[in-house]
Amino acid sequence: MNDLVTLHAPLAGALTAAVRRVLDSGWFILGREVAAFEEAFAAYCGVPHAVGVGNGTDAIELALAGVGAGRGSRVALAANAGGYGTTAVLALGAEPVYVDVDEATATMDPACLDRAGRDGGFDAVLVTHLYGRLADMAALRAVADRHGAAVVEDCAQAHGATRAGRRAGAWGDAAAFSFYPTKNLGALGDAGAVVTADAGVAGRVRRLRQYGWDRKYHQADGPARNSRMDELQAAVLGVKLPHLDDWNARRARVAARYAATVRHPALTLPHVAAGEHVAHLYVLRAADRAARDALAAHLRAAGVPHDVHYPVPDHRQPVHGGRFDALTLPVTERLCAQVLSVPCHPALGDDDVDRVTAALDAFRGAEVTTCTA
Numbered sequence: 001m002n003d004l005v006t007l008h009a010p011l012a013g014a015l016t017a018a019v020r021r022v023l024d025s026g027w028f029i030l031g032r033e034v035a036a037f038e039e040a041f042a043a044y045c046g047v048p049h050a051v052g053v054g055n056g057t058d059a060i061e062l063a064l065a066g067v068g069a070g071r072g073s074r075v076a077l078a079a080n081a082g083g084y085g086t087t088a089v090l091a092l093g094a095e096p097v098y099v100d101v102d103e104a105t106a107t108m109d110p111a112c113l114d115r116a117g118r119d120g121g122f123d124a125v126l127v128t129h130l131y132g133r134l135a136d137m138a139a140l141r142a143v144a145d146r147h148g149a150a151v152v153e154d155c156a157q158a159h160g161a162t163r164a165g166r167r168a169g170a171w172g173d174a175a176a177f178s179f180y181p182t183k184n185l186g187a188l189g190d191a192g193a194v195v196t197a198d199a200g201v202a203g204r205v206r207r208l209r210q211y212g213w214d215r216k217y218h219q220a221d222g223p224a225r226n227s228r229m230d231e232l233q234a235a236v237l238g239v240k241l242p243h244l245d246d247w248n249a250r251r252a253r254v255a256a257r258y259a260a261t262v263r264h265p266a267l268t269l270p271h272v273a274a275g276e277h278v279a280h281l282y283v284l285r286a287a288d289r290a291a292r293d294a295l296a297a298h299l300r301a302a303g304v305p306h307d308v309h310y311p312v313p314d315h316r317q318p319v320h321g322g323r324f325d326a327l328t329l330p331v332t333e334r335l336c337a338q339v340l341s342v343p344c345h346p347a348l349g350d351d352d353v354d355r356v357t358a359a360l361d362a363f364r365g366a367e368v369t370t371c372t373a
């Protein structure tokens with residue numbers, strides 16, 4: 001699904017020099033590399049503050065804490081985004097409030113959020129820009145405002161996605177990024193960041209990522225933790241950030257090539273609007289679970305990499321011990337049964353895309369089903 005060796009090959013010299021620079025500095029945690037990357041990444045996102053943290057899930061948790069969520073808070077979120085938001089919400093001691101998604105975009109449905117606000121209410125909203133597509137932030141923000149709730153964006157799949165000149169991360173009260181190696185901007189290990197326009201939120205996240213300290217050995221805030229971006233990862237990310245837009249453009253061309261070439265009548269292709277969608281994943285839909293599973297088996301036999309993002313919705317995960325058994329999220333549940341991802345990354349050549357297309361169009365297992373969308 002990814003080829004990080006090919007992606008990094010042209011940068012080997014610059015990456016090695018960056019690692020060497022850190023080695024020679026003798027300084028490995030929260031130094032000038034992290035400060036420089038925080039400044040560069042905040043500028044890229046078009047917000048004044050970025051705070052480097054250990055990974056994307058910590059970034060979600062710290063961003064939520066930064067906007068005031070904590071033990072007992074009700075956090076609205078979608079249930080089709082891989083469970084990372086749920087992990088963060090549960091770690092906070094907060095309560096997940098699952099909201100259904102829009103059929104066409106697979107991101108949080110503003111009408112469903114409004115209903116959740118009128119039903120049990122919520123204190124904060126976590127919006128995931130799933131697969132690389134910016135959610136409908138204007139509408140979601142309006143609903144959140146109406147219910148007096150803060151908004152946190154999960155931008156782990158949407159680095160650089162832009163609508164009306166405004167980037168992912170610049171819409172909420174705070175936003176979380178992951179730099180897991182396969183993300184659109186990835187480190188050579190774990191890393192994450194919280195970005196925000198609010199100096200107070202940034203200050204709180206800076207304290208909470210490091211023992212609650214406001215200065216060395218002074219524990220001013222909590223509950224805190226240790227979740228810091230390290231100097232090596234910051235130096236690596238500083239080398240890679242200038243390439244992000246080019247890589248996103250290549251991802252968009254891969255998506256466009258699939259759109260122009262896949263002809264299978266029983267597969268629904270995603271609408272990848274260049275700019276607003278940075279093609280983190282290219283996610284097809286089959287008619288139903290049986291067709292999706294047959295397609296996966298067909299691709300496996302053809303040697304074509306594929307995956308399901310994601311097979312089990314959050315409210316059906318065993319971690320809840322059946323607490324959400326009575327909850328039904330029809331669109332989320334349908335999408336989880338239908339989705340299948342095929343390779344979409346910047347190191348993919350046109351020939352690679354065409355091989356995937358040929359394998360998709362050769363799929364015969366779905367002829368008894370029909371396309372619904």
Ligand SMILES: *Cc1c(COP(=O)(O)O)cnc(C)c1O
Pocket residue numbers: 055056057058081082084085128154156157178179180190191192
């Ligand atoms: C990858 C991902 C995360 C988690 O990032 P980690 O750095 O792996 O903790 C969170 N949300 C989404 C949508 C992701 O894809």
